[in-house]
Amino acid sequence: MQNKREMELGLSLGDAATTSKPFGFMEKSTQLTNKVTSGFCMGLSIGTNHTLQEEDEDKDDHKLSNNIDHNSDNTNTRTATVQANKGTILTVDTSTDPPIQLDLLPNTPVPRNQNSILTLASDNGTNFEAGSSGNMSRGFDVNRFSAVMVHEDQADQDGATLSSSPPNSATSSFQMDFCIYSSKGGSGSNIEADQAERASSRASDEEENGSARKKLRLSKEQSSFLEESFKEHNTLTPKQKLALAKELNLRPRQVEVWFQNRRARTKLKQTEVDCEYLKRCCETLTEENRRLHKELQELRALKTSNPYYMQLPATTLTMCPSCERVAAAATSATATTATTTTTNTQNNTTDPTSNTTGLSLSSSRPRFYPFSHTQTHPHQPKA
DNA sequence: AACAGGCCGCTTGTTACCTCA
């Protein structure tokens, strides 16, 4: 599992090779998905009322829930930009009246042999629920499609207001159903097709109960871009959020949530690191305490065996009142202490808690402190 | 004081991966 963790960390940096599911929306077009073709399909239809209702806009997920369709799957219907993992971005600007414009924006160099085909299929009989009460967006699941609505970013900037339509109004319903079919030319299309097929089967199951929350998985490119941005600043100003959302073709809310979750992960990681550090400190201090106990025993034994030992000047042996470290101010004592310490450290066999002399540290603590605790601690004798 | 916006902690639901029978 450690390997997996490392792999996941790597993924957070955008370099993981784990399979993403860029075409999770393919269940809408499974008939078009096979081993040799990958792509996506969106249904686009525009209701009779062109008042566009903003759903799930940024912060309004639940605050505005009274005014939006609770069954919508985080769907928005102003502009759809679909970025396939080949780097192709489809932008459908529906903020204007027909003719609907499709922009094929090469995000990253796209091999020409992919033969992307745009098909605007608003008349192809795809499910079109114009004006159906409260279900205006069911035919277009942003999450499932890994698609995003760019212009709601613009709506944010413009301070766009929500539709004046009353709750569950039958206004502004359109769905998208245009298709990009990448021919087999692209590498990895088989994998994508497999993923799409898997997603398709799952989504088909989900569609049966109809209430399953759809899950968006950010692409590697989006994740790494967000990661880079997070390295620069781990909080977002509204402007930055909008810019990022626009850059990545995500909803501002998604960017915001990503940063929140990212901060939470960072904090969790930091907590783990801190915990590990404190644990090591505790171990070190415990070991130090054990060592000092032994050192003290050695000194006491030395005192017993060498009656001249205590004839050294009183100031040669000191003990820090706070940490109880024994230090030597005189060179002879320093050498003795250091030798003793080394010996004790290497031959840690005696019981550190034993106190054969019957003297406790507190009672035998030296009462002379010839050093200052301010800057130069005697524990680290100067060269 | 009310409000909006942002953040945080907690939680939920989904997904991908791994193990094992």
Added chain:
DNA sequence: CATGAGGTAACAAGCGGCCTG
């Protein structure tokens, strides 16, 4: 070897609370 079930971790998102301007 293939496969499906179960477990687990990661992650996006929802929700409520708190803080601040």
